[in-house]
Amino acid sequence: MELTTPGVATLRRDLDQTARDAETADVALAASGDGRAFERLYRTHVARIHSLARRMTGEEHADDLTQDVFVRAWSKLSTFRAEAAFGTWLHRLAVNVILARRTTLGTERSRYDDSENVLDGVASRPHTAELSLDFEAALERLPDGARQVFVLHDIEGYRHEEIADLLGIVPGTSKSQLHHARMALRQHLE
Amino acid sequence: MSDTWTNRLSEYLDGDLPATERPALEAHLQGCGDCRTTLAQLRRVVARAQALDDRPPTADLWPAIARHVGVVSLDARRARRRLSFTVPQLAAAAVALALLSGGSAWLMLRRSPVSPASRPTTTRSPILTNVGTYEANPRYAAAVASLERVLAHGRSRLDTATVRVIEKNLGIIDRAIRDAQSALAADPANSYLNLHLAQEMRRKLELLRQAAALAGTRT
Numbered sequence: 001m002e003l004t005t006p007g008v009a010t011l012r013r014d015l016d017q018t019a020r021d022a023e024t025a026d027v028a029l030a031a032s033g034d035g036r037a038f039e040r041l042y043r044t045h046v047a048r049i050h051s052l053a054r055r056m057t058g059e060e061h062a063d064d065l066t067q068d069v070f071v072r073a074w075s076k077l078s079t080f081r082a083e084a085a086f087g088t089w090l091h092r093l094a095v096n097v098i099l100a101r102r103t104t105l106g107t108e109r110s111r112y113d114d115s116e117n118v119l120d121g122v123a124s125r126p127h128t129a130e131l132s133l134d135f136e137a138a139l140e141r142l143p144d145g146a147r148q149v150f151v152l153h154d155i156e157g158y159r160h161e162e163i164a165d166l167l168g169i170v171p172g173t174s175k176s177q178l179h180h181a182r183m184a185l186r187q188h189l190e
Numbered sequence: 191m192s193d194t195w196t197n198r199l200s201e202y203l204d205g206d207l208p209a210t211e212r213p214a215l216e217a218h219l220q221g222c223g224d225c226r227t228t229l230a231q232l233r234r235v236v237a238r239a240q241a242l243d244d245r246p247p248t249a250d251l252w253p254a255i256a257r258h259v260g261v262v263s264l265d266a267r268r269a270r271r272r273l274s275f276t277v278p279q280l281a282a283a284a285v286a287l288a289l290l291s292g293g294s295a296w297l298m299l300r301r302s303p304v305s306p307a308s309r310p311t312t313t314r315s316p317i318l319t320n321v322g323t324y325e326a327n328p329r330y331a332a333a334v335a336s337l338e339r340v341l342a343h344g345r346s347r348l349d350t351a352t353v354r355v356i357e358k359n360l361g362i363i364d365r366a367i368r369d370a371q372s373a374l375a376a377d378p379a380n381s382y383l384n385l386h387l388a389q390e391m392r393r394k395l396e397l398l399r400q401a402a403a404l405a406g407t408r409t
Contacts, residue, residue, distance in 0.1 A: 021358060025355050032404055034400065039261070046246055051245055067254055154239035185239075
């Protein structure tokens with residue numbers, strides 16, 4: 001594309017495209033063993049991956065899981081094909097690493113308790129405590145199953161069929177958990 | 191508050207409620223204030239979830255990751271093997287430093303009060319002259335040419351996908367440089383454009399340097 005009308009907007013589009021292509025180059029370089037290129041990829045994506053890990057498993061496991069995701073990504077870089085964006089590939093990898101770890105953390109015990117009362121602890125806190133909780137903190141206090149479904153569906157944009165496949169449940173359970181999570185979280189909107 | 195429809199509100203909100211059930215739920219909503227309130231709250235929960243910001247970890251996890259994947263030792267090994275490219279790399283670094291220094295000097299000049307008597311007669315700022323003609327600068331051209339020669343010499347050691355990516359990105363950066371120069375011709379005093387052009391030139395040198403190092407270290 002030639003610049004017919006010089007302007008910042010055109011240059012910004014080019015910068016966005018350049019950033020995307022620079023990332024593709026970094027992936028190729030990292031796959032060839034370039035640690036600095038991999039560090040750039042880490043710096044670009046660590047916030048998203050860490051937030052995903054924190055929301056899925058809680059603050060105490062997030063650092064450890066984030067490290068695991070990037071260590072795994074390094075070893076699997078050669079399998080990355082540029083059909084998807086690197087961020088999408090890394091995110092999928094992160095979900096798999098996190099869900100695999102979930103079983104070793106023993107969090108599956110009450111994952112899919114479908115009853116409403118599992119959310120009572122979140123929904124019926126004293127009013128003053130509610131005020132002190134921000135939305136993320138309330139999310140962290142949801143039961144594991146409801147939290148994971150909520151994170152995957154409402155924050156990460158997965159469909160119920162995909163979530164069911166990832167979590168080994170049926171789509172109906174995913175829908176039910178999502179609804180329970182939302183009902184609990186609506187009390188922590190302010 | 192709970193009725194037979196309450197537990198279906200999320201499905202309704204997401205468009206997952208079967209079409210056969212939607213009219214009945216919508217009719218119910220007309221007459222049930224509690225369900226309308228709940229539906230509005232659920233909508234806000236979804237909106238809030240989608241607006242959450244990502245936060246990086248409080249501690250830098252990179253050192254631990256680098257140790258795990260062994261990139262520190264890889265970098266050290268590569269640094270030893272890069273000796274054959276010391277001259278072009280030094281040239282590239284020198285040019286990048288010159289660009290940075292020129293940019294800093296220009297910024298300082300721009301911020302310093304200048305009396306009308308001492309103001310240069312030309313309207314072009316010093317960095318504009320530097321950056322705008324930088325591609326024609328012998329040192330920049332020599333650094334780029336040296337790195338390109340190293341890359342050409344070693345490109346057979348790279349896989350074709352890597353070569354394709356490198357060439358594509360070089361083309362993109364060259365285009366960005368040309369675009370910035372065209373834009374500067376129309377708006378010579380634009381500091382954003384000057385800095386953008388310098389950044390793209392540095393980016394080209396960095397990419398060439400990385401590619402040359404990669405081609406040189408592949409056996």
